[in-house]
Amino acid sequence: MRKENKLVKWIMISICALFLFVMLVLPLGYIIYTSLSDGVKSFISSVTDEYTIKAMKLTIITTLWAVGINTVFGLCASWCLTRFDFKGKKVISALIDLPLTISPVIAGLVFLLTYGRQSVLYPLLEKFGISIIFAVPGVIIATIFVTFPYISREIIPVLNSIGTDEEEAAALMGMNGFEIFRKITFPHIRWAFLFGVVLCSARAMGEFGAVSVLSGHLKGLTNTLPLHVEMLYQGYDFTGAFAVSSLLILMAVVILILRNILEKK
Amino acid sequence: MDYVTLKNINKTYGSYQASTDVNFSIEKGKLVALLGPSGSGKTTILRMIAGLEKQDSGDIIIDGKVVNDLPGSKRGIGFVFQNYALFRYMTVAENIATGLKIQKVPKKQIKEKVEELLELVSLKGLGDRYPSQLSGGQRQRVAFARAIAPNPQLLLLDEPFAAIDAKVRQELRSWLKEMITNLGITSIFVTHDQDEAIEVSDEIILTNKGRIEQIGSPSDIYANPRTSFTANFFGHNAVFKDYKGLRSFEQVDDFDEVLIRPEFVRIYKENESQQFAATSSPGKVVNVVFRGDYSEITVKVGDKVIVGSRSMGETPVSVGEDVYVLVYRLILTKDNDVSILDNYVLLGDEVFM
Amino acid sequence: MVSLTGYMNKKGQKRVIPGFGLTLGITISMLGIIVLIPLCSLVIYTAKLSPKQFIDIITGKRVLYAYWVSFSTAFVASLINAVMGVIMAWVLVKYEFPGKKIMDGMIELPFALPTAVAGIALTHLTTTDGWIGSLADKAGIKIAYTKTGIIFALVFVGIPFVVRSVQPVLTKMDNSYEEAMEILGATPFRTFRKVIFPEIFPALFGGFTMAFARCLGEYGSVVFIAGNKPFETEIAPLMIMSKLQEFDYTAATSIALLMLITAFVILMINSVIQYKAAKKAK
Numbered sequence: 080m081r082k083e084n085k086l087v088k089w090i091m092i093s094i095c096a097l098f099l100f101v102m103l104v105l106p107l108g109y110i111i112y113t114s115l116s117d118g119v120k121s122f123i124s125s126v127t128d129e130y131t132i133k134a135m136k137l138t139i140i141t142t143l144w145a146v147g148i149n150t151v152f153g154l155c156a157s158w159c160l161t162r163f164d165f166k167g168k169k170v171i172s173a174l175i176d177l178p179l180t181i182s183p184v185i186a187g188l189v190f191l192l193t194y195g196r197q198s199v200l201y202p203l204l205e206k207f208g209i210s211i212i213f214a215v216p217g218v219i220i221a222t223i224f225v226t227f228p229y230i231s232r233e234i235i236p237v238l239n240s241i242g243t244d245e246e247e248a249a250a251l252m253g254m255n256g257f258e259i260f261r262k263i264t265f266p267h268i269r270w271a272f273l274f275g276v277v278l279c280s281a282r283a284m285g286e287f288g289a290v291s292v293l294s295g296h297l298k299g300l301t302n303t304l305p306l307h308v309e310m311l312y313q314g315y316d317f318t319g320a321f322a323v324s325s326l327l328i329l330m331a332v333v334i335l336i337l338r339n340i341l342e343k344k
Numbered sequence: 345m346d347y348v349t350l351k352n353i354n355k356t357y358g359s360y361q362a363s364t365d366v367n368f369s370i371e372k373g374k375l376v377a378l379l380g381p382s383g384s385g386k387t388t389i390l391r392m393i394a395g396l397e398k399q400d401s402g403d404i405i406i407d408g409k410v411v412n413d414l415p416g417s418k419r420g421i422g423f424v425f426q427n428y429a430l431f432r433y434m435t436v437a438e439n440i441a442t443g444l445k446i447q448k449v450p451k452k453q454i455k456e457k458v459e460e461l462l463e464l465v466s467l468k469g470l471g472d473r474y475p476s477q478l479s480g481g482q483r484q485r486v487a488f489a490r491a492i493a494p495n496p497q498l499l500l501l502d503e504p505f506a507a508i509d510a511k512v513r514q515e516l517r518s519w520l521k522e523m524i525t526n527l528g529i530t531s532i533f534v535t536h537d538q539d540e541a542i543e544v545s546d547e548i549i550l551t552n553k554g555r556i557e558q559i560g561s562p563s564d565i566y567a568n569p570r571t572s573f574t575a576n577f578f579g580h581n582a583v584f585k586d587y588k589g590l591r592s593f594e595q596v597d598d599f600d601e602v603l604i605r606p607e608f609v610r611i612y613k614e615n616e617s618q619q620f621a622a623t624s625s626p627g628k629v630v631n632v633v634f635r636g637d638y639s640e641i642t643v644k645v646g647d648k649v650i651v652g653s654r655s656m657g658e659t660p661v662s663v664g665e666d667v668y669v670l671v672y673r674l675i676l677t678k679d680n681d682v683s684i685l686d687n688y689v690l691l692g693d694e695v696f697m
Numbered sequence: 698m699v700s701l702t703g704y705m706n707k708k709g710q711k712r713v714i715p716g717f718g719l720t721l722g723i724t725i726s727m728l729g730i731i732v733l734i735p736l737c738s739l740v741i742y743t744a745k746l747s748p749k750q751f752i753d754i755i756t757g758k759r760v761l762y763a764y765w766v767s768f769s770t771a772f773v774a775s776l777i778n779a780v781m782g783v784i785m786a787w788v789l790v791k792y793e794f795p796g797k798k799i800m801d802g803m804i805e806l807p808f809a810l811p812t813a814v815a816g817i818a819l820t821h822l823t824t825t826d827g828w829i830g831s832l833a834d835k836a837g838i839k840i841a842y843t844k845t846g847i848i849f850a851l852v853f854v855g856i857p858f859v860v861r862s863v864q865p866v867l868t869k870m871d872n873s874y875e876e877a878m879e880i881l882g883a884t885p886f887r888t889f890r891k892v893i894f895p896e897i898f899p900a901l902f903g904g905f906t907m908a909f910a911r912c913l914g915e916y917g918s919v920v921f922i923a924g925n926k927p928f929e930t931e932i933a934p935l936m937i938m939s940k941l942q943e944f945d946y947t948a949a950t951s952i953a954l955l956m957l958i959t960a961f962v963i964l965m966i967n968s969v970i971q972y973k974a975a976k977k978a979k
Contacts, residue, residue, distance in 0.1 A: 087885070088792050095788045095800065098781055101829065102853050103806050106818035109828065113821070152727045159720035163712060174728055177736075180960050182914025184934040185953045188941065193738040197946060224731055244429030246714050247396055252443040252494070253417035256715035266433035278808075285811030287917035288934065292941060305813040305917070312817055312921070324814040331809040338809070339802045396713050416713060 107328055114321035125311075125322035133299045134307035135326075137215065138284055141303060144219045145226045145283040146276055153230030153275060157268075158260070160231075161238035162246070172235075178227045186224050187292025190217060213295030218303060221289040226279045233275035234268050241267050270344040277341060281334045285327065347372040347530045348393065348498060353402035355388055355554075362388040363399070364554040370532065370547070375524050377541035378534045380551035381577075386534045387502060389551070393532065394423050394500050407497060422491030424501040428483050430475040436486050437462070437471035443494040461489040464523075481512040488520070492527065499524065501533035505540060517544050538578055542566065550574055568684070572601070572677035579605040581675075582650055589646035590671050592623040592689040599676040599683070608673040609652035611641055613659060614666055623689040624668035629661050645669050739957075742950050754951040759927050760936060764955070767933040770844055771912035774851030779905045781852075782859025783897070789860070790867040804860050807853055812917030819850050820922040842924030847932065850918045855908035862904030866897050899974035906967040910960050 114122055125131065160172055178186065194200060194211040204211065211217045249259045265272075287305045294301040302310060304327055311320035346369040355363040362385045370376050378386040391397040393404060395416025403410050411419050431439050437458050444454045462468050465485040475483055484504065491499060504520065505513045521544045524531050535541050541548050542562040550557040550565065550573075558565055558574045569575035576583075581603040587593055612618050627645035638653045641661060650669060654661065661667060672687040743751070754760065789801050807815065823830040823840035833840050840846045870893070878888040916934040923930040933956055940949035 084885075091784055091788050092792060092794055095781075095785045096796075098785070099800060099803055102856065103803055105828065106815060106822055106853075107806075107810075109822055110814065110818045148727070151723065152731075155720040155723040155727075158716060159724055162714050163717045163721075165717075165721070171724065171728065174732055177732055180910055180964055182916065182934050182953075182956060182960070184916045184937050185914065185957060188937060188946075188949055188953050189735040189739050191941065192742045192946065192950065193735045195946075197742075198738060220731070224735070227731055242427075243714060244425050244427055245431055248423065248425060248429040248490075249431070249442070250713045250715065251394060251396070251416045251421070251423050253446045254442075256719075259715070263431055263433075281809045285809070285814075287811060287813040288914075291916075292938065305811045308811075308813050308817065317821075320817060324817060327811045327814050331806065331811070334809045335802060335805060338805060 110321050110324045110328060114318060114325045117318045121318055122322045122325075125316075125319040126326060128319070130299050130302070131304075131307060131319075131323055134302045134304045134323075137218065137302065138304040140215075141219050141222045141290075142280050142283040145222045146279050148223050149226055149230045149279050150272075150276065152227070153234055153272075156231040157234040157238055158264075161235055162243060175228050175231055178224050183225055183286065183288025184292060187221055187289040190221055190224070190289075190293055212293060213297065213301065215301055217293035217295075218290050218301055221293045222283050222286050225286050225289050226282045229279040229282060230272065230275035233271045233278070237268050237271040238264070270341055274338070274341040277334055277337050281331065281338075284330055345372050346370065347374075347407060348532070349403075349405040350389070350393070351403040351405065353389070353392065353399045353404070355385075355392065355397065355399050361554050363392070366402070366554075366556055368549055368556060368559055370530060372530050373528050374546045375521065375531045375544065376533075376547045376549060377545035378532060378549050378551060379538065379541040379577075380536065380557075382536055383553075384551040385554040386536075386551045388554075390500050390502055390532060390534050393498075394421055395419055396423075420497045422494070422496035422499045424484075424487045424491045424499070424504055426503040427507055428475075428487035430483060430486055430490070432475055434474075435471065436467065436473050436475065436478070439475070439486060440471075440490045440493050443490065447494055457493060461493055465489045479512075480508045481516055484508060484516060485519075488523070492529070497530065499529050499531040501531065503534055503536070505535070505537075520544065550577065552577075569675065569682050571680045572682055573680060575603055575675045575677060575682050579603075579607070580651070581605055582648075584648055587674055587685075589625060589648065590674075591625055592687045593671075593674060593685055594688060596676060596683075596685060599678045601677045603675040603677065604650055604671060605673075605675070606640070606651050606653055608671060609650055610670040610672070611643060611652040611654055611661065612668040612670065613661055614668065616659075618668070618670075620670055620689060621668065623687060624670040627667055627669045629663050629665045629667055632661065632663055641667075643667060643669050739950065739954070742946070743954050746947060746951065750947065751951050751954075754948050755955050759931070760933075760952060762928050763931045763933045763936045763952075766844065766847070766929075766931060767913055767956075770847040770851055770932070771909055771915075774848045774912050775855055775905050775909040777848070777852050778855040778859050778908050779901060782856070782904060783863055783901060785860045786863035786867055790864060804857050807856050812854065812915070813921075815853055816850060816918035816921035819853060819918065820846070823849060823922065841922055842926070842930060844930060846922040846924070847919055847930060850922045851912040851915060854915050854918055855912055858908035858911065859901060859904035862900045862907070863897050866900045870896055899971055902970055903967055906963050910963050913960060913963075914956065 114125075156171070156175060160168060181189075191212060192198060194204060194217070196212075209216070211220065245263050246259050249263045254262070284303075285305060286303075287309070290303055291306060291309070294303070294306055296302060296306060296310065298310065304323060308320050308323050308327070311317075311323060348370040350366050350368055353363050353366040355361075366385075366389060378389055380386045388397060392399050393406075395411070395414065399412070403412060405411065406419055406421075416423075431442065434442070440458050440461055441454050444457060449457070458471065459468075462471055465488060467482060467485055467489070470478070470482070475486065478486065484507075488504075491501075501520075505516060508516060517540060533544070545562060547559065548562055548565050549559050552573045557571050557577075558569065560568075565574065566578050569578065575581070582605075584602045584604070587602045610624075612624065618624070625645050627643040627650070629641060630644050630649070631642035633640040633642075635653075638655045639660065640651060640653050642649060642651050644650075650671070652669065670687075672690045674685040676683045676685055785804070789797065820841050821827050823833070823846055825831060825834045825839065825841075827841070830840055838845065840849055874892050874896075875888055878892055883891070914934060916932075916938070919932055920935060920938075923932060923935070925931050925935055933952060937949045937952050937956075940946075940952065
């Protein structure tokens with residue numbers, strides 16, 4: 080019996096190892112290998128290319144926006160959903176999770192319909208000279224949409240599990256709302272919050288479908304890194320595409336490591 | 345002088361009636377137990393006094409002022425939560441200091457007060473610990489110190505002993521009673537444990553299904569239950585449909601149940617001379633459980649199983665032995681009313697009454 | 698006793714814990730701007746279509762085929778992930794071996810890696826002169842630019858879902874179940890089928906539907922490997938994309954609406970199953 084179990088164990092482990100190797104390690108290895116196959120020099124020149132830098136800047140700006148907005152939203156939503164009972168609470172939590180189930184392409188389409196030429200809002204936007212579609216705001220808003228639930232989802236379970244006793248005690252002593260949040264609540268959710276920020280950043284940096292619909296692919300203007308990769312690839316600049324991809328892989332690995340550290344906290 | 349008064353308080357949660365026409369007053373300096381089974385609305389009452397919940401109708405009066413619209417933090421109360429609700433990310437000293445800091449007490453004074461309180465609750469030197477580094481009993485004492493730090497006029501405690509294991513609980517009960525008595529602070533604590541209420545409080549408010557059943561001193565409420573709920577809630581009652589076969593009781597017809605409490609039962613061995621032999625009923629011992637300082641004895645009298653006790657000093661009885669059982673008080677219930685029926689032979693006899 | 702803190706009083710009483718109005722206000726307004734208004738505009742836009750138009754578009758041959766490609770590949774990929782996910786969760790929970798932590802940490806890679814990067818990498822690996830593609834080619838199997846390729850990409854995307862749903866259930870499950878079955882003389886297979894599988898089924902199904910819904914809408918990793926030949930490897934999200942590029946918003950919206958409805962139905966089925974499982978567990 081024991082021997083047989085051991086054999087089963089190692090067969091199972093090998094299956095998993097092989098599967099993960101083919102599906103995850105090989106693709107990443109391949110990208111890094113190919114991006115360096117023309118030499119380090121061409122790698123560096125692709126990475127420091129003017130448009131790559133611009134795309135990176137836009138990606139960082141977009142990510143900052145997404146994280147910033149979702150932090151405000153995530154903290155407010157988790158506070159009011161866990162600290163109070165009110166009618167419509169379930170509807171709100173269902174709506175928050177909605178973006179998770181919507182195809183990124185459809186998310187992009189939805190914003191196109193809201194702010195595009197055929198929208199009722201369009202004349203208004205035009206009057207004020209605001210362009211959202213095929214412009215940076217579109218990219219940002221699409222990214223906020225796809226990452227919308229990421230931070231609140233991490234905080235809500237923690238807030239639910241710690242209960243409200245400590246906050247009630249503090250309120251009875253006369254602490255005001257911001258103090259209660261800062262001194263009593265926040266220390267509890269610190270790690271969950273950071274965890275959410277990490278997940279949100281990962282998704283924001285990598286978003287492709289929704290951004291692709293809204294950006295209009297204007298080189299140097301509305302291209303994020305993933306879109307830039309696509310553009311290079313479609314232009315048969317494989318080394319360039321892979322070099323920029325390597326950057327994104329690096330970010331992904333860093334995020335994964337951060338994730339694993341935070342999860343243990 | 346009444347310090348806290350609740351007048352016609354009603355409270356519902358959706359369709360659930362948590363408090364129905366609750367009225368009571370508490371004298372200044374008294375230690376009062378809000379006692380009742382879980383779901384009886386006792387915690388809701390406490391939370392309404394604290395301002396953690398708001399009544400739908402009725403008035404709460406503290407120190408002569410109607411406090412209905414006053415937030416809890418302005419009512420001059422200290423609150424000890426069931427799970428203490430210590431701030432887990434603050435040290436013991438910071439926990440105790442929190443209320444004082446909010447009141448903008450000068451730093452030096454805060455420090456002195458914290459030291460004083462730590463000493464009072466015998467936690468001197470543990471000020472730098474975090475709550476997670478303390479035992480259950482220690483945490484309870486921190487919660488107590490934190491609640492009394494801002495010198496509240498009223499102390500509210502929600503199931504203060506529920507989260508502590510049985511051994512320490514006993515110690516803490518006496519500690520808390522002593523502490524509160526010494527401080528002279530008006531206190532209300534919620535409990536579902538009758539022994540705890542009887543032992544610790546000056547007065548018991550018994551609640552059931554959102555209503556007040558009875559208010560009185562522990563001995564009064566125990567000996568003279570006014571409702572069948574109260575009668576059933578206290579003591580280890582044996583419940584019967586009738587009291588046929590028990591001698592020397594007046595015949596009453598109009599009742600639902602008969603309650604017999606162990607302390608109203610005497611058990612005599614056959615050879616023991618006793619003056620009330622004619623009043624006693626013969627029975628057979630079916631079980632004897634040794635309880636340390638006494639033995640709990642179960643006797644079958646006719647079709648009834650009655651529990652009584654014999655102290656260590658008396659000659660032991662054994663299972664199967666024929667004994668005499670003297671019952672000197674029955675509690676009869678009818679709907680929610682109670683009448684007490686005393687053994688007429690013994691009536692007026694000083695020894696038993 | 699149940700704490701009913703903050704329960705809305707008829708008179709709208711002030712709550713003990715502050716911040717209700719502020720946080721609810723921010724939550725609702727942001728939810729409105731980011732999620733509700735955009736979704737409403739989708740509904741408004743579709744309402745402008747006549748039913749005939751709508752039906753004509755979604756029953757167009759090319760569109761129907763795209764749905765079929767999306768649906769079938771997503772289903773097969775999720776099925777593969779269900780099987781591999783259970784094996785992987787089992788290995789990660791029940792066995793100790795060197796490199797386990799790394800394996801566990803790697804599972805989330807598809808979440809962290811931009812889909813476009815994954816798409817390009819998988820495509821290059823599986824073309825006939827790629828590392829994997831050339832091997833498969835010898836066996837007469839083409840991967841890139843076929844449905845097999847789409848499934849390959851979708852498997853990549855869906856890996857974390859099943860593993861991460863099943864893993865906590867297996868961790869919580871007591872070893873005594875298996876030991877009891879072993880003492881009774883049951884074969885490991887029987888033990889799995891009769892005891893373990895029913896326990897993990899709700900979680901497995903949940904992971905499966907999440908992966909399926911995700912695969913159905915997946916775009917970035919698939920466009921590169923699919924080759925996008927009409928009536929062959931054209932997926933529904935790509936149809937939406939190409940309609941948008943032709944500025945045919947009507948068609949794009951119709952296709953999107955059907956996909957949205959499908960996704961919701963799948964999630965509804967899942968929540969019914971989860972609800973039943975939770976009831977049974979009581």
